[in-house]
Amino acid sequence: MKRQCDTMKENVDETESQGKTTPLSCRGIELAERKNFLGVYKAMCYNNPFHATKNIKGIVNMGTAVNRVMEEELAERLTNSDALRFDQRYQHYFNPSGVLELRQAVADTLTRQLAPDNPVSPDNLVIMNGATSCLDALAYALCDPGDVLLTPTPVYARIFSDFEERCQVDVMPIVCKAVPDNAGESFQLCKEAVEDKIVEALSAKRRVRAFILVNPNNPLGDVYPPSLILDIMKICAKYEMHFICDEIYSLSVFDEDANFHSVLSFKDVPDPERTHFIWAMSKDFALAGFRTGVIHTRSSSVKKCLDAVAVYQSTPALIQHASATLLSDKAWCDDLYLKINRQRLRERYTRCLAKLKGAGINVRKAKAGLFIWFNLGPYLRSRTKEDEMDLFRELLERGVYMVPGTQFYCEEPGWFRAIFAVSEVELEEGLKRILQVVEERKQKGQVPSRAA
Ligand SMILES: Cc1ncc(COP(=O)(O)O)c(C=O)c1O
Missing domain, CATH: 3.40.640.10 (Type I PLP-dependent aspartate aminotransferase-like (Major domain))
Structure with missing residues (x-):
C-alpha cells in the first residue's frame, strides 16, 4: 500500500525540482490537510453557546464529551486553599x-x-x-x-x-x-x-x-x-x-x-x-x-x-x-464526588432514554459514560452518509449539536451520539430541539413510512 506521505514526498520533490520551496514538511502537509470535524463544530458551539436567558438562540452543545453535572462541587473543592x-x-x-x-x-x-x-x-x-x-x-x-x-x-x-x-x-x-x-x-x-x-x-x-x-x-x-x-x-x-x-x-x-x-x-x-x-x-x-x-x-x-x-x-x-x-x-473523592457523579449521570441518562424512547426512537442501552447512542436512521431520506450529514446540519441550524455516527466510524448511517452530562436546562432544551426536528420530518413525510 502506498503511504499518503510517500505521495506527498513526490509532490514536494516535484515542487522543489522547479526551484520552489514548500513551507511544510511532508508530515506537516498531511496534518494541515486533515479534516477536523470535531474541531470545526466545537469552535462553532463555543462562539455561540446556548444560555437560558442571555442567548436562547445559541447552540446547545450535546456533541463535546464534557461532564458538567458536578461543576459546583468541583469549583468549591478546587478553590479550597x-x-x-x-x-x-x-x-x-x-x-x-x-x-x-x-x-x-x-x-x-x-x-x-x-x-x-x-x-x-x-x-x-x-x-x-x-x-x-x-x-x-x-x-x-x-x-x-x-x-x-x-x-x-x-x-x-x-x-x-x-x-x-x-x-x-x-x-x-x-x-x-x-x-x-x-x-x-x-x-x-x-x-x-x-x-x-x-x-x-x-x-x-x-x-x-x-x-x-x-x-x-x-x-x-x-x-x-x-x-x-x-x-x-x-x-x-x-x-x-x-x-x-x-x-x-x-x-x-x-x-x-x-x-x-x-x-x-x-x-x-x-x-x-x-x-x-x-x-x-x-x-x-x-x-x-x-x-x-x-x-x-x-x-x-x-x-x-x-x-x-x-x-x-x-x-x-x-x-x-x-x-x-x-x-x-x-x-471528598470517593464518598462525595464519584458517588454523586454516578447518581447524576444515571438520572440524566434515564431521563434522556425515556424522552427519546417515548418519541419512538431506537436507543441503545448504555451503562457508563456521558453519552447516549440512538438511531435516527429512519428519519433520513436515504441511509447514506450524505443524508446523515444533512440531518446533522438541520439539527445544527435548529440549535443543537450532536456528533453523527459515521464520525465514530459507524458503518450504518443514521446513528447519533448525544452528551447528556450537560446542565439540566441544556438537556431539556437540547432534547426538545432534537424531537422537534424528528417530528417535523415525520409530519412532512420526508421519511420512509416504515420509520418508527
Ligand atoms: C475514549 C477517549 N479517550 C481519550 C480521550 C481524550 O481525552 P483527553 O482530553 O484527556 O486528551 C477522549 C475524549 O473524548 C475519549 O473519549
Missing part, C-alpha cells in the same frame, strides 16, 4: 513523567476504585498532558510508521487520529455491526472478529502491532464482559501484540449491574509486558482543561521510552499538585 495554591517549588523543572505526589495519588485512587486486590504501583505510571498525549506516546513507543493497530468500531474517532497523525500508524477498524446478533444485541464485539482481522492483516503481509479497546466504550456507553477482555488479551498474546485499554470513563459507570472490570484488576494477564492502560482526569473528574492523563505499564522498556517522550508532553506542576490534592482527599 490546599488545591490551586502557588508554591515556589512549582516554578522549576520537575520529573517530566509526573511528580511522585500525583503518581502516588493516582495509584491509590486506581487501586481503591478499580483494582483493590491488585494494587497499582506509582512506579508503573507515567503522567502526561491528557489521554490524547498518552495515546500518541504509546503509538510512538510501540509502533513504527505503517504498522497496524486494530480497534473495534464505532469508537472515539481520535483513536484513529492519535495513532495516525504523528506516528503514521495504520489504524484498522474491526467493524461491529448495527444489526442485532442472536441475543438481540447490536454493535457486538466478539473474539472471533478480532482474530479474523489479525489473520486478514497478517495475510496481507502487514505488521500488526497492537489492539486498543475503549472500555467503557465511547460512543456506545458499553462495558465489555471480563471474559471477552481476557479472551482478547489471550489472542493478542498469541500474536505477540500489545493490548491497550483506554479506560478514561472507568469511574463513570452509572449502571449498578454493569460488571465493569478494569484491566488493572486482572490477576493473570496473559502478557503483562504488552498490556497497557490509559486513564485521565478529563472525563471522570470533568477536568479536561487540566490536561492530566496517565499510562500504566509493567514493561520497563516501554516505561523507559515513555519517560523519554514525557518531556515533550508533561502536565504543569501546579496542576499536578491540584489533581493530587483532589484524588488524595478520599472522603
Whole structure:
C-alpha cells in the first residue's frame, strides 16, 4: 500500500525540482490537510453557546464529551486553599513523567476504585498532558510508521487520529455491526472478529502491532464482559501484540449491574509486558482543561521510552499538585464526588432514554459514560452518509449539536451520539430541539413510512 506521505514526498520533490520551496514538511502537509470535524463544530458551539436567558438562540452543545453535572462541587473543592495554591517549588523543572505526589495519588485512587486486590504501583505510571498525549506516546513507543493497530468500531474517532497523525500508524477498524446478533444485541464485539482481522492483516503481509479497546466504550456507553477482555488479551498474546485499554470513563459507570472490570484488576494477564492502560482526569473528574492523563505499564522498556517522550508532553506542576490534592482527599473523592457523579449521570441518562424512547426512537442501552447512542436512521431520506450529514446540519441550524455516527466510524448511517452530562436546562432544551426536528420530518413525510 502506498503511504499518503510517500505521495506527498513526490509532490514536494516535484515542487522543489522547479526551484520552489514548500513551507511544510511532508508530515506537516498531511496534518494541515486533515479534516477536523470535531474541531470545526466545537469552535462553532463555543462562539455561540446556548444560555437560558442571555442567548436562547445559541447552540446547545450535546456533541463535546464534557461532564458538567458536578461543576459546583468541583469549583468549591478546587478553590479550597490546599488545591490551586502557588508554591515556589512549582516554578522549576520537575520529573517530566509526573511528580511522585500525583503518581502516588493516582495509584491509590486506581487501586481503591478499580483494582483493590491488585494494587497499582506509582512506579508503573507515567503522567502526561491528557489521554490524547498518552495515546500518541504509546503509538510512538510501540509502533513504527505503517504498522497496524486494530480497534473495534464505532469508537472515539481520535483513536484513529492519535495513532495516525504523528506516528503514521495504520489504524484498522474491526467493524461491529448495527444489526442485532442472536441475543438481540447490536454493535457486538466478539473474539472471533478480532482474530479474523489479525489473520486478514497478517495475510496481507502487514505488521500488526497492537489492539486498543475503549472500555467503557465511547460512543456506545458499553462495558465489555471480563471474559471477552481476557479472551482478547489471550489472542493478542498469541500474536505477540500489545493490548491497550483506554479506560478514561472507568469511574463513570452509572449502571449498578454493569460488571465493569478494569484491566488493572486482572490477576493473570496473559502478557503483562504488552498490556497497557490509559486513564485521565478529563472525563471522570470533568477536568479536561487540566490536561492530566496517565499510562500504566509493567514493561520497563516501554516505561523507559515513555519517560523519554514525557518531556515533550508533561502536565504543569501546579496542576499536578491540584489533581493530587483532589484524588488524595478520599472522603471528598470517593464518598462525595464519584458517588454523586454516578447518581447524576444515571438520572440524566434515564431521563434522556425515556424522552427519546417515548418519541419512538431506537436507543441503545448504555451503562457508563456521558453519552447516549440512538438511531435516527429512519428519519433520513436515504441511509447514506450524505443524508446523515444533512440531518446533522438541520439539527445544527435548529440549535443543537450532536456528533453523527459515521464520525465514530459507524458503518450504518443514521446513528447519533448525544452528551447528556450537560446542565439540566441544556438537556431539556437540547432534547426538545432534537424531537422537534424528528417530528417535523415525520409530519412532512420526508421519511420512509416504515420509520418508527
Ligand atoms: C475514549 C477517549 N479517550 C481519550 C480521550 C481524550 O481525552 P483527553 O482530553 O484527556 O486528551 C477522549 C475524549 O473524548 C475519549 O473519549
